[in-house]
Amino acid sequence: MTDSVPVSQPATSTQTSASTQRLVWIDIAKGIAILLVITGHTVSVGSPLVPMIFMFHMPLFFIMAGYTYKLKPLKTVALTSAKRLLIPYVIIFVLWQGYTLLQQANAFTLDTLATLAIRFIFASGSPNDALGITDVGMAWFLMCLFVSRILLTLILSYCEKHHITLPLQAIAFIVLAAFGIVIGEKLQIFLPFDLDLVLVTVGFMWCGYVARKTDFLAKFGFRLPVLFAALVLYVAAFSFSYLELAMRLYGVVPLCIAGALAGSLLACWIATLIERTSKLLTKCFVFLGQNSMLIYCFHCMDWFIPWKTLPALEGLPLKQGIATALRTLYAILLTLLAKRV
Structure with missing residues (x-):
């Protein structure tokens, strides 16, 4: 769900090839992430897959956003990010909330409009009853990524x-992450535009940015001892704690942050394996990755379908897997349709 940009400027044919390969695995990694998003939202709440997926699937998106990020003037970043993130956020918000309002009698009252305004401004992925904040569903990610890009630009510009x-x-x-965690989870104070959450997610973006800048993955990240340590950290994290960004659930914070980074590293490594070993899987995951924003947006609006309890799937073996496949196919078909329009 990020822009694919070259990791470095090609100067020779060899460098051009390396840059292209990196772009391929980045798209594959994003494809893995969007597939995990749909899977995580479809399997049963008590499924062991849930903590395994939620430990890193959204952090991976922010890390990849940082990996493909290039420092540009704030105005440029704000305008391009608004086009790619805020406009979809507004469209999804209007469609989803409009559909909800049409189901209610006397929906257009001052109280309702005030609630909608608060919901839009806070852009929270989870409700906060104490503050009277209702959620916008999965569209939180769009606002959060937009503000994260703005904040990262401000900080990196200052640092340079x-x-x-x-x-x-x-x-x-x-x-910054510590402040965000204390504000959002410990104090249960949700800030407008996901700002408390952004203080955490911008750190994931920075990790991706630095990984590209230092060529960390090629130099260290994909070495066997590092991958083994990452696997141990990741398994320990989802076994003994739980991370869910939208809910402001950070679990055992050091373990979860390490687990999110470790899981993301493993996903990137798997992406490189797919690229090297399977042309078919590469083609499939590259499509998912390059269209992850459209797929995510259509996924944001599929809650009216009871995927987890589809009557046609009752009694079938692996019904959650089938439901995930159908849900993914739905988003892909709408994506293909949208690209033709």
Whole structure:
């Protein structure tokens, strides 16, 4: 759900090939992530897949957004991000809330409009009854990514201007994440435009940005000892804790953050394996990755279908897998239709 941009400027045919390969695995990784999003929303709440998926699938999107991010003037970032993220957010909000309002009698009252305005501004993926905040569903990600891109641009611009080193930047992003976690989870104060959550997600974006800038994956990330350590961290994280960004659930914070990064690293490595070993899977996942934004947007609006309890699937073996496949196919077909219009 991010723009695919070259990791580095090609200077030779060899470098061009390497850059292209990196773009391919990035799209595959995003394809894996969007498939996990749909799967995580379709399987039963008590399924062991839920903590395994939620531990890293949304962090992976933010990490990939950082990996493909290029520092540009704030106005440029704001305009391009608004076009790609805020406009879809507004469309999804209007369609979903409009559909909901049409089901109600006397829906257009001042109280209802005030509730809608608060819901739109806070853009929360989960309700906060104490603050009177209702959720916007999965559209939270669009607003959160938009604000994260803006904040990352502001911070990186400042760091470049004042020559702030990467270790100092890391400390700053850790402090920001700590504030976001305390505000959102501990104090249960949700800020407008997902700002409390953005303080956390911008850190994931920074990790992706630094990974590309330092060529971390090629130099260290895909080495066997690092991958083994990542696997151990990831398994420990989903076994002993739980992470869900939209709900502001951060579990055992150091373990969950490490687990999210570790799971994302493993997903990127798997993406490179797919690229090297299967042309068919590569083609499929590249399609999913390159169209992940459209797929996500259509997925945001499919809640009126009871995927988990489809009568036609009752009694069938692997019904959750079939439901996930049908839900994915639905989003893909609408994506193909939208691309033809």
